[in-house]
Amino acid sequence: MEGKEQDVSLGANKFSERQPIGTSAQSQDRDYKEPPPAPLFEPEELKSWSFYRAGIAEFMATFLFLYVTILTVMGVSNSNSKCSTVGVQGIAWAFGGMIFALVYCTAGISGGHINPAVTFGLFLARKLSLTRALFYMIMQCLGAISGAGVVKGFKKGLYMAKGGGANTVNAGYTKGDGLGAEIIGTFVLVYTVFSATDAKRNARDSHVPILAPLPIGFAVFLVHLATIPITGTGINPARSLGAAIIYNREHAWDDQWIFWVGPFIGAALAAIYHQVVIRAMPFKSRS
Template sequence: MVAFKGIWTKDFWRAVSGEYLATLIFVLLGLGSTINWAAGEEKPPPADLVLISLCFGLSIATMVQCFGHISGGHINPAVTVAMVVTRKLSLAKALFYVLAQCLGAVTGAGILYLVTPAAFRGSLGMTTVNSNISVGHALLVELIITFELVFTVFATCDPKRTDLGGSAGLAIGFAVGIGHLFAIPYTGASMNPARSFGPAMVTLDFENHWVYWVGPLLGAILAAGLYEYLYCPDPELKKRLKQLFQKDPSGKYREVEAEDISIKPGSMHTIDLEKSEKKDPFQESAGDVLSSV
């Protein structure tokens, strides 16, 4: 129950509902761009990959801009897992986030199913593995494009950087668009387990569905770990942790006072479960709670 202490606040449930609504809108708009309204023609044109890529990219950029200050704007279980492994989000809160994202995706896909005539629904934008590649290759493609996305998220929302300008949401949207331009022919370019789960649940078609969970999650964990612990480690944290191992002149490890190892707010970018309702971490800036898809 201690792990769940931080969820009993109004602001937290506002954040969870924000993840639900943001994912609903993102999936509805993104999947809607895949509907082929010329399907009834004798020779229907192929899917417009640029249109689909732009719709997914701009949709996520818009949702991050709208919900980043409310929930952190994850809108993606892979990003939420990346936040957990880098200690920016507690596991208990992450479970609620992932559940909200999946429910939002199912709701968005369900709405699209209801408003689209049966003759034009097709596969409802499901992500499928190209029959010309193996499942292993599809897994690698999903890992790579999600790595690119999550690395972009961490790099553009890093509070330690002073050289950033422009919109983090737009940069994340570009990352999603690039991933789609490359990977749609291979795997449908999921990069987001919830985005794949929504239409799969509505159509009850889960063929090779595990690829769209394992690939993105592995890519997200790898990207987050490399950025946080190899490429851009927090120097303030490293400096303060060294104090734990300082020795006095006699050669013994000295007793460390609490104030000696205190960490400045935001230096570890963690979610504090002890925060009161008046200052919930989800209300902090995108630099403290990273935004992403």
């Protein structure tokens, strides 16, 4: 690819995000200056190795995320006694822990989104271009499909008998309940992402040390504890799509729209809240 060597020698950051997720978001000077919004389209990105490298990182992170988490769900589902497994709390820890680890690993490369809803929220806040946002979402979905596919390959019979980790609205709850749970759960996640990676907050509140992947992973853990009984917890359209495609049963597809509409609404609300309410607060005291 033309210019690849030069791009790598520059640290592969020529077309990086305007405000990356992770520890790199807190590495700026205390004198904070608002970065310019990302352009809607940035054709030059398509010529940069860093652009494709970031997409590969999103693919691999989402692949590993689905592999570990769906395997955990299968282990709990296959046990006759929940006391002999990690249980619901263990499933929640698997999701939250993997997000913590993967955001930490990929934050400096792609921003560590690992979720189309997070990408969508950051796009609305003009933290990345539409070109990059769409590329990330495609790679995230492909990674999720591959991760769930590997789990199914281990033991197809068990995978299909135990639901394949696919998200559905559980008995006793309505589709409206499921949609509401996905909206609020994704709001919690994306709001945490914005807050944990806000470089302006880091400049203002320098006395509060923070490792961004930690609160993000913990938010995922807590949301899973709350909503596993309702929807199995989606809050990540790629995770829900990957499991649904590999499991491929009608009841999984019946509720699939909930796991796209809910997270995208929740992400949009979180982006609006952070940008309009939180970021509108005075940065310096006025005397």
